[in-house]
Amino acid sequence: MKVLVAVKRVVDYNVKVRVKADNSGVDLANVKMSMNPFCEIAVEEAVRLKEKGVASEIVVVSIGPTATQEQLRTALALGADRAILVEAADELNSLAVAKALKAVVDKEQPQLVILGKQAIDSDNNQTGQMLAALTGFAQGTFASKVEVAGDKVNVTREIDGGLQTVALSLPAIVTTDLRLNEPRYASLPNIMKAKKKPLETITPDALGVSIASTNKTLKVEAPAARSAGIKVKSVAELVEKLKNEAKVI
Amino acid sequence: MTILVVAEHENGAVAPATLNTVAAAAKIGGDIHVLVAGQNVGGVAESAAKIAGVAKVLVADNAAYAHALPENVAPLVVELAKGYSHVLAPATTNGKNILPRVAALLDVDQISEIISVESADTFKRPIYAGNAIATVQSSAAVKVITVRTTGFDAVAAEGGSAAVETVAAAHDAGKSAFVGEELAKSDRPELTAAKIVVSGGRGMGNGDNFKHLYALADKLGAAVGASRAAVDAGFVPNDMQVGQTGKIVAPQLYIAVGISGAIQHLAGMKDSKVIVAINKDEEAPIFQVADYGLVADLFEAVPELEKLV
Numbered sequence: 001m002k003v004l005v006a007v008k009r010v011v012d013y014n015v016k017v018r019v020k021a022d023n024s025g026v027d028l029a030n031v032k033m034s035m036n037p038f039c040e041i042a043v044e045e046a047v048r049l050k051e052k053g054v055a056s057e058i059v060v061v062s063i064g065p066t067a068t069q070e071q072l073r074t075a076l077a078l079g080a081d082r083a084i085l086v087e088a089a090d091e092l093n094s095l096a097v098a099k100a101l102k103a104v105v106d107k108e109q110p111q112l113v114i115l116g117k118q119a120i121d122s123d124n125n126q127t128g129q130m131l132a133a134l135t136g137f138a139q140g141t142f143a144s145k146v147e148v149a150g151d152k153v154n155v156t157r158e159i160d161g162g163l164q165t166v167a168l169s170l171p172a173i174v175t176t177d178l179r180l181n182e183p184r185y186a187s188l189p190n191i192m193k194a195k196k197k198p199l200e201t202i203t204p205d206a207l208g209v210s211i212a213s214t215n216k217t218l219k220v221e222a223p224a225a226r227s228a229g230i231k232v233k234s235v236a237e238l239v240e241k242l243k244n245e246a247k248v249i
Numbered sequence: 250m251t252i253l254v255v256a257e258h259e260n261g262a263v264a265p266a267t268l269n270t271v272a273a274a275a276k277i278g279g280d281i282h283v284l285v286a287g288q289n290v291g292g293v294a295e296s297a298a299k300i301a302g303v304a305k306v307l308v309a310d311n312a313a314y315a316h317a318l319p320e321n322v323a324p325l326v327v328e329l330a331k332g333y334s335h336v337l338a339p340a341t342t343n344g345k346n347i348l349p350r351v352a353a354l355l356d357v358d359q360i361s362e363i364i365s366v367e368s369a370d371t372f373k374r375p376i377y378a379g380n381a382i383a384t385v386q387s388s389a390a391v392k393v394i395t396v397r398t399t400g401f402d403a404v405a406a407e408g409g410s411a412a413v414e415t416v417a418a419a420h421d422a423g424k425s426a427f428v429g430e431e432l433a434k435s436d437r438p439e440l441t442a443a444k445i446v447v448s449g450g451r452g453m454g455n456g457d458n459f460k461h462l463y464a465l466a467d468k469l470g471a472a473v474g475a476s477r478a479a480v481d482a483g484f485v486p487n488d489m490q491v492g493q494t495g496k497i498v499a500p501q502l503y504i505a506v507g508i509s510g511a512i513q514h515l516a517g518m519k520d521s522k523v524i525v526a527i528n529k530d531e532e533a534p535i536f537q538v539a540d541y542g543l544v545a546d547l548f549e550a551v552p553e554l555e556k557l558v
Binding site (some may be wrong): 011013014016017019026093094095098117118120121122123124125126127128129130131132133134137138139141142144154157158159160161162163164165166167168169172177178179213214215216217218219220221222223226229230231232234235236238239241242246248249 | 259316318319320323341342343345346347348349350351352353354356357358359360361362371375376377378379380381382383384385386387388389422423424425426427428429430431432433441445469477480481486487488493494496501502512513519522523524525531536538539540541542543544545550553554557558
């Protein structure tokens, strides 16, 4: 079966971002960008499904600026067969991304779509669920285990109290949680080979997708800083401070 | 304005997260209705009717709504949503699973994990693992919002007397089925609602050593959490993870033991009132957010702390 994986170009997870002085957003100029960590897990899962003989083709898709080609090449080096870039200059909201992905799903007809559970920049945790709504597919969010069995996929999900397993009819949408797998690294020969794999570029207009949003960001601020704390010398002093100064125990 | 709150419930009772969500709805202003969807949820509906500030409780009792499968619950919420100005749910795994599906079906953008209400259409929410706070305005006819429960003080669970109304709508998409679940058993308070949280990280060394934290937690009436490193190393189950991708907590007291304090962990606990760090590395980033830091070997400090409190 064909598997579609959506990946996002985001600021690297180790970068401590700074808010711009004019409060229009965070400063991303000259900041290291990478594939969103949850998307790496999504690519890895698709590659493992292919290695098990479950998946026949892996198509990786991203929506973003021209530079997003880097992240698509990374996915190709990890084992995806071909890539699609929906080129959009502006940062799109989750619903617009879900609509663009729906158009790609209609065109490609995958049996399984794998996304990360959330992007570490917007922290929205929406796109997979929205894509499931638009396509009418079942959704297996926050997956820590995925097993394809015939025309169904069993997904074990990380929920607040523990784990839950659901059986979904294919085609279905799965979003990855951290514990689904440990993503591999791209080897140098595979990085070289990935340069020759096909990468198609299209525009949201060509897909007939509106990128209008009902949300508008008015401003972005730095969070309130915590006042500096103190170092205590002993456990006894710590207990004394907690009891008498902070009064929390 | 009328606001619909999708209730979170478990084991036949309203979950505390619902009370925080009703508090957010009260800040927006207007009548508050609570939807209780599930199977055999009569008792839940009765307790929801007692929540302070709730005007009406809608009950959708149907086998299809058991286990909160989003394929079935989302169309129910969408059908009801048309009469409301806002649809709110707590940002629990259930809320996060269902609400974006509702938003897309209504063709509106969702606002995730709000931490404050500025006005009926403007909200604040953290982005970039809590390193920036965005103020977002929604022009949607129905505003679909998940609420970070630690951002709002819970309303009283008693004192209200809402009318209970039955919703007949039955939606069964037939695309998904519940197979089973494995819930972690714990006698300690729930992590996201606890007043005191004691968390362990990689420095604990192994799962057995968490017994020191359990002993301390039991003495304090605290919940026990963990960093991603401790979960990934298999010391404790993943539902104990505190951080950007785990649970968000904001207790009165957070004691971080053997946790370095990576950005992703801080995202889940830096709104705690008082933070204590116990770590033998005095350069650990956790000390930058700790109100009280103790540079010490945790295997000596934690048992001593347990004796003294």
